[in-house]
Amino acid sequence: MCFIGQCHSGTALDVCTDNFFLQPLCLIGIIDVMRHYVKAFFLFFSFLFCIFAFRLFIFVKNGIIILIFNPLPLFSRKRGSFMNRTQKLGNVLIISSRKRMLSEFQSYLHSVLGEYLTFNTLLREQATDPSLFRGYQCVLFPTARALETFPLTIDSSILQLACDRVFNHMFLDKIIQIPPHERVYLVNDDKSSTLDIISQLEECGITQYDFVPFYPGCKDTESDIQFAITAGEPQLVPSRIPNVLDIGNRIIDISTILQLCEYFNIPLQTVNRVSRNYVNQILHTVKTSETYYTNYVQTEQLMQVILFSLPVGVCLFGADGRIQFMNAKFAHAFSLPSSNFEGQPFSECLPPAYADTAFDRNGDWTILLSDQKTQITLSVLSMVFPDTEPVFLAFLPGGRSTEAPAAEEEKTEESTFFASSRTFSLSLSHADSVQNLMTQVRHLALFDFPILIQGESGTQRRTLARAIHNFSRRHHYPFSVLHSPGNNLTEASLLRLLAETNHGTLVLSQVDRFPLAIQDLLVNVLTNVYGNFFSAPETHRFDVRIIAIADDNLYKKVEKGTFLRELFHLLSASELQTVPIRRRREDIPDLLNYFLLQFFHNSDMTCDRIFSEGLLRFLKEYAYPGNIHELYNLSCSLFTRYNSHKLQLSDLPTYLRSRQMADVSLTDLQYQVLSFVSMHPKAGRLAIKNGLADGETFVSEAALRTVLGELSSAGYLIVHRTKGGCEISELGRMVLEK
Structure with missing residues (x-):
């Protein structure tokens, strides 16, 4: 409706309350305000009503008042309701070929939006006349295919909507009671919907199962599967499956609910309530899932400890x-x-x-x-x-003893380098440097030359010595180790050790730390009794392979006079140089997974699964001065701290946390920014600047940008592009806790 009257002003008055327009409707009338007082009186009250209930424009030109306005709905999302609560905003018709689905859809939609909309149902085969759709503003179909193949033409003024559907989250707490790592049939009436449900379950974090899709046309060939989940199709589950969980037909997704709310202008508070309930339901299920999984992990770990501690095999x-x-x-x-x-x-x-x-x-x-x-x-x-x-x-109730091996058959350095001591085929390394080392080891194992193995502590030097022995012709004979003898080692005891090791291998461990007196004794015994390289083997009293182990560059000690030159040349006919972890970083994930398999006895418990991104990045970049020993011990420590939640940087042993924090030095401004972001995740620069100002700290835009860059470069902050704001990293939290 629009009114026009005379006015002697040349101005234009815009009293539009906002810029939200619905379909414009204009009606122009001319009123002589001076001659028709009654109509003017009516105009006055109509004008007030228009300002209140409509969006009104008033233009004054050439003495004529022109009023153009848009009628608002009686219920606007921004203005609130002036409508009787019992009056519905619209009618929705649900069409499906299945009665159960119609009933479930109607019940669910009524529970969510029944206050504002009326929901009726119609079987697809009963939809024979377009007149059935009169009085409806929306027609809902269960799938896009159902909408596309619907035979009748529906008036274009009626919204036709294909539902997005999702499994009912109310059943999540039942799903997660299935034992983890089980293979589970996911059963539905067609391939597409079956794969959709599997994808939706995985998106919700249900990844502890191996889902196998099963739908009409599939054959039950997986005889080991004992569990099945079906979305309202229990009749399709193979009859032999003893454990069947029916989670009902997939319900309408929140996205479809929001489409209906927008189309019918349903109040925002209702939309927010629906979204909040949806999220709360999922959060409740996540907490329940974590509880179940935590209990499962703890029980599994306890059982493994018990079984490993049993005195029988x-x-x-x-x-x-x-x-x-x-x-x-x-x-x-x-x-x-x-x-x-x-x-x-x-x-x-x-x-x-x-x-x-x-x-x-x-x-x-x-x-x-x-x-x-x-x-x-x-x-x-x-x-x-x-x-x-x-x-x-x-x-093994009796018979052969299951005691640990004798001392001379001592374990290698945690048995981490080879899965089998008799073969090199199971090496855990993909690094070229280690592969080259393996080639040398294979070659040297074929001969009896003395070997000097040099390298840092923890680089599996004794493991290599053991592997050479096991791969050689001497593997049926003793493997003995002489480790850091004191000055009280006598010639008689050394000869006795050689006799016990005859035809086998003698390892001189940490030979670079032997006292000079013992070095001299070794020279005399090995030269006069063991023989020299120019004498015939049959003249040797003992047939023993000598392998010496030393730290890096033993020859430097020869030059310093702390190691006998004659002994060095006697032991170093062949040399091997081990590779530290920092020079084979590509092997770290494989080594971690190998150790975790020893502890968990579960190939699914990999480093990607149980370590956070920050912790895994640290483990890949750390220098490991203790090499394999340190990596093994670190894996042990993290294993004992695992309790179903991903491990964080804060779960590292104290010595590593202290070392990592030792060089951390923040300015007051950096510390304040880090603290603010910790309490206000996703805060942008403006929010940080204003937050600091509230605390009497004033900083320019340029200075703040510099500080954020410094904190990001140090790994304490994650600065997202565009509108993502900033968030504190795991390392940043450790800095604040320091």
């Missing part, structure tokens, strides 16, 4: 014959190089004569070991649990 394998767990006692009893046989056939761990034996029943077996002399008793116990296939526990 234990091995657990499934109905398929593949090993699920083996402790070190069991591995040692069968002379296996490692207890990490998860997923390997149980029969492969036994002597070849038992390769075809089925250990699938309760009983005792007498096993003749590969030496054809030793017999041990192997007991197998079948354990059956509800709704699962049986598992078998193999253990």
Whole structure:
């Protein structure tokens, strides 16, 4: 509606309350204000109403008043409601070919938006006449395909909406009660929706399962699967599956709810309430999930400690014959190089004569070991649990001792370099420098020359010596180590050691630290008794391979006079130089994963999964002065701190945190900025500047930009581009906690 009257002013008055326009409607009337007082009186009150209820423009030109305005809806998101609460804003028709889906959609939408909208349902086969859509402002379809293939033409004035659908988050707490790492069928009525549900579950953080899609046309070939999740299609689940969780039809996603709210101008407070409830529901489920998973991890770790601490050898394998767990006692009893046989056939761990034996029943077996002399008793116990296939526990009740090896068969440096001491094929390194070292080791193992292994502490020098021995013709004979003898070492004791090691390998560990008196004794004994390189081997009293281990550059000590030149030349016929961790950083993730596998006995527990980005970056960049020893000990420390949540920089041992913080020095302004960002995540420069000003710290835009750059370069802040603001890093939190 619009009014026009005379005015003797040449001005234009704009009383529009804001710039939000709906469909303009103009009606022009001319009123002679001076001659028609009654109409003027009516105009006055109409004018007030228009200002209140409409967006009104008043133009005055040539004595004529022109009023142009837009009618507002009786309910505006910005103005509040002047409508009776019982009056609905619109009618929505839901169309589907399935009654259950119609009922669930109607019930869910009514619970969310029933205060403002009326929801009715119609089976697809009953939709035979376009007149059925009269009185509706919106028609909802369950999928885009249902909308595209709908046979009737719907008037263009009616909103046609294909729902975005998501699984019902109310069932998340039931899903996460399935044991982690299980293979699970995800069952639905077509491939696309099945894959969508798997993707949605993974987006919600449900990544601890191996989901296998199953829909009409798929064959049940995964005989090991004992769990299935279905979205309202339990009849499609293979009948043999004992554990079926029906999470109901997928519900309408929040995005579709928000589309309806926008289209019908539903109040913002309702939209906010719906969004808040949706988020709170997910947060509640996440907390529940963390509790379940934490309990699971703690129980699993406790069980592993118990099984590893048992005084008998234990091995657990499934109905398929593949090993699920083996402790070190069991591995040692069968002379296996490692207890990490998860997923390997149980029969492969036994002597070849038992390769075809089925250990699938309760009983005792007498096993003749590969030496054809030793017999041990192997007991197998079948354990059956509800709704699962049986598992078998193999253990050693008696027979061969499972004590640790004798002293001369001491373990190598945590057995970290090779998964097997008899082979080089399982080396954990991909670095060229280490591969070149391996080539040298393979070559030297074929000969009997004395070898000098030099390198930093913790670089597996003794492991290399052991590997050379095991790969040589001497591997059936003793491997002895003489480590840092005192001045009381006598010629008789040295000769006795050579006699005990005859035909084997003698390692002189830390030979660079031997006292000069002992060095002189070694020269005399090795020259006069062991022989020299110009004498025939048959004249030697002892046939012993000598491997010496020293720190970097032993020849420098020769030049300083702290190591005998004659002994140096006697020991260094061949040389090997080990590689420190800092020169093979590409191996760090693999080494970490190898150690974590030793501790967790679970190949899924990798460094990417249990370490935060900041912690993993630190572990990759750290120098490791203790090399493999330090990396191994650090992995042990982090393992003991793991409790289902990703480990952070603050979980590092005290000596590393102290070392990292030792050189940290912040100015007062840097500290204030870091503290402010810590309390106000995603704050931008303006917010930081104003926040500092509130605390009586005034800083220019340029100075603040410089400080943010310095903190970012030091790794204390993460500065996002565009409108992302700033947030504190893990390292920044450690600085504040210092």
